[in-house]
Amino acid sequence: MSRIPLIIDCDPGVDDAVALFLAFAAPDALDLLAITTVAGNVSADQTARNARILRQIAGREDVPVYAGAQGPLVREPVEAGHFHGETGLGDLALFEPGEPVAPGHAAQAIVRLVMARPAGAVTLAVIGPMTNVALAMALEPAIVPRLGRIVAMGGARREGGNVTASSEYNIHADPHAAGKVIGSGVPVVLLGLDATHQVRATQARIAAIRALATPPALAIAQLLDFSVRVEKVLVGWDAPPVHDPCTIAYLLAPELFVTRPARVGIETASPLTLGHTAVEFRLEDLSAATVHWATEIDHEGVFALLLRRLAP
Template sequence: MDDATGLLTAFASPEFDLLAVTTVGGNVSAGKTARNARILRQIAGREDVPVFVGAERPLKREPAGAGEFHGAEGLGDLEPFEPAAPLGEGAAAEAIVRLAMERPAGTVALAVMGPMTNLALAMRAEPRLAAHLGPVVVMGGARSEGGNITASAEFNIWADPDAAAEVFASGCRMIVMGLDATHQVRATEDRIAAIEALETESARTAAAMLRFSQRIERVIVGWDAGPLHDPCTVAWLLKPELFDLAPCRIAVETDSDLTRGHTAVEFRVDAATAKHFWATKADAAGVFALITERLGAGR
């Protein structure tokens, strides 16, 4: 649900030169996420942006979904359909390498809204990629808030901790939107209603998904206003001033079943050489104002 809102916001933001959308197995299977990205692309009227299908499974683990939070098809109440435009040719990891390496270093940013399997595979294929990328903005991890899939792990990292560990160790510059920040960005009744009041197809789609999430969060978690996680990556790329960041070093637990996917966030680092930056504070009103403005201007 929140990934979809993030994608629709990105599609409606003219500042972005969107090179591609790459999909991965996560909350639902890789086949469904690839179809869903194409559905959202069609709703947004952005068939100019290629969609590449990504990894079907984690590097070393069995796939683990979260359909109970997002619906069996990963679309909430939205009825799936076969989009008109096809997938791009080739795998997501190949596309990431090609699109980034054919452009000047530091000019291609990635917003990662799911497990990091594709990015880890791309870095294995092209060892120069980590140093070549612009910032990699990740939704994943947890520290003071605790986990949302286990006591200490957030789902996106937990789903493929081995891929996350490789990417965090790669040396690329990473902006990390963990639960400490995304739990501050709540989809309150007023904020959902403001998006529902818009007349674009993108806004109607996002609002319907936010309503679905609101119902699910009330039943499963007991929250009236659930957090909006993944769009924080897009919001940071558009307006980084909406977030406070702290330089740090992040490592991921891969060996323990008890703490699989735990993100160890160490703030005792040299700020001048830090590669990881942990979001500590989010301007929730500003994030929702940005999303609402973009969805209202979209298709």
Template structure:
């Protein structure tokens, strides 16, 4: 089996937690590190939450590095109303046994990518892109050394979830997103257009709940919390599972349909801050960006249940 070397940059977050449980259990992924950023909740909580997920998954071999506490140029934002004040829904927080790694996340990203063969390390960015943008500023050669950068962020036909046209992760640090999309690296973006097709219906949650393991029970708790919040706050019956989509694509790309494009991010206007302008009129052979347009939602949940079940 050819394993994909991967760094996960995230802001756990209930859907980040499900994505981490999937990645920790996936034999096809060589998880080099988890880096954390302030986003859904403050940075001190996101790095603790990532270490909690690592301990629950029994993957203390994977280092966790704390990262940026605020966006590059803007005040910090948060989404506690969708993730709970501690970031992990109803899960009782605890202080994990294993500590956070030495040095900031941006340094860890640079070190891990630059010491490996060109194009071999993928980065999954599941929160604001601050850490990766800072890493690119620190090491100008990073963009050309990266493998695919898979991003949960952006919106086009679905509209935004924080403003009329902006998705939260991009809106939270649009300047960082502009750096990443403008860097020349290969980016596959999983925006709301596709994550809204991957919804945690009751039968899909029950399939994960049936797996007898602590990671599966934790993932189930995250999904049930999201489902309750979605019904109460938004009025939808089944919450979208955003952050697992990039991880699922790395494991099973056939579950998604992508279109080549060019993506630019609005950084000037307060009205449209974080809007992702997705242009499909491009030379497909030369395109460095791809936008996910279709997902097999059932297939994504089947993948999660099967992966957690095999690891149980």
């Protein structure tokens, strides 16, 4: 299997961290061109630092980290430290990373990396607000037909929202950017709450990850322990959903996922439903759909994949 040239755009974040560790652990399948970071779960400075900390824990300093947008395109910033901790990485012990961020803005890096490769070659995994990607498309519209696809965590339909009654955090944090990206015509796979709520960090699954005893596995177990405590207090769940790693799992094992062609619109005008994803499956021509919406995930398969990849 040839490796997928991949850029991960993220705002680490507890579940972003798990996604990054999974990607770092798959060098045979993923050609990680860059990690680009954006303000989201915590500030832009913190997300750039967190990505470099996670990179160092995984021993993958070969992957450059580019810092990006300091805030959304239009709306005021909406952070999620109450779910991810003040630092964004729960109660994980932080340190000053040994390697700095790479020079240049994340949006510029996305443009450069996409334009340097053949059309259709580069995949984007987007697991935070879509600000950097929207900025890159505005900076160089020619990347739109050159991108292979975008696999993104974002949105909600039947599950309702996790920020408001109808909006999921990644879309809600920058709905204007999401509207530009999803409406661009680039092939998009959207893994929203309808699917990611099926993937839960049970105590047994966390214990199995901890038992691997590698630095990334121990970090993941600690992060998920934090998520269990927070979700229990804020939401009442015993086993929190693990959203962002689903994007990397999709790239590594798409057979674990069921998706449907859809038309997806993003609400940007209504204060009440800002960031709502209007998902319409009733299409005249299914083959013309550029968005595929995930409806089901083999959650056992996702955790088996995670354990297999993290194993020493």
